[in-house]
Amino acid sequence: MFNRINRKWLGLGLMALALALPLEIWAQGVPLINVTGGSKGTQYSMTLQLLALMTTLTLLPSIVLMMTSFVRIIIVLSILRQALGTGQTPPNLVLVGLAIFLSFFIMAPVLQDIHTNALLPYLQNDLGFDKALAAAEAPLRKFMMMQTREEDIGLFMQMSKQGVPATPDAVPFTTLVPAFITSELKSAFTIGFLIYIPFVVIDLIVASVLMSMGMMMLSPMMISMPFKLMLFVLVDGWGLILGSLANSFVMP
Secondary structure (H helix, E strand, O other): OHHHHHHHHHHHHHHHHHHHHHHHHHHHOOOOOEEEEOOOOEEEEHHHHHHHHHHHHHHHHHHHHHHOOHHHHHHHHHHHHHHHOOOOOOOHHHHHHHHHHHHHHHOHHHHHHHHHHHHHHHHOOOOOHHHHHHHHHHHHHHHHHHHOOHHHHHHHHHHOOOOOOOOHHHOOHHHHHHHHHHHHHHHHHHHHHHHHHHHHHHHHHHHHHHHHOOOOOOOHHHHHHHHHHHHHHHOOHHHHHHHHHHHOOOOO
16 A cells, blocks of 8 residues: 555656756756858857747648648549549548649759758858748749739739739739639639549439439449549549649749
C-alpha cells in the first residue's frame, strides 16, 4: 500500500519537475544570437528567425493550397471519382498524394528558379533576407499571374477600392492570391464539367435500357459503373486526365 503511494507521489513529483524546468528556463530569458548577413550588414536575432521558420511551417499547407497548382488538380480528381461512381476508390490519401506530386512536377521550373535566384544566394550570404524574399516572390507571382483571369483581378481590386494597376507587378500580393484561387476554382469546375459529360451519357443509356426492360427496381449506377470503368481504362483515362491537367497550366 505504502509502496504504491510512494510511487504515485514520485511520479507526480517528476511530472512537476518536468513542467517546472521549461518555465524556469523561460523565466531566465531566451538568449538572443545576433546574425549579421547581407551586403548592408542587417542583423537578425536567432529567436526571430526561429519564430519566422515556425510560422512558415504552420502556413505551409495554406501556401501549397493557395499559391500552386494543387487546388485545380485535387478538385478535378475528386470530380472524376464522383463521375466514375466508385465511392471512396481511389481513397483520399491516393488522390492527395497524386495531386501533390503532380503539383511538384508542374511547379518544378518555378521552384528551380526560386532555388537558384533566391535560396542559394541567401544561404551563401550574397543576398539579404529582404532581397531574397523579393527574388523568391517574382517567379511565383509570374506563375500565378499567368493563370489568373483579368476579371478576377479587377473584382478584388474593386472590392479593395484600389485603382486599376498600371502593370502586372503593381497588383498587390494580397489581391493576387484570392484572384488566383477564384480563377483556379473556375478552371477546375470547367474541366470537371467536361469530364462528367461522357459518364452521364453512359448512365442515361443504362437507365433507359433498364426502364425499357422493366427493371425499374435495379439501380442504374450499379450496372453502369463497370461500363464506365471499362471505358476509362480503354481510353487510358489516367494518362489523358493527368496530361491534360499538366498542359492546362500556362507556364512562364
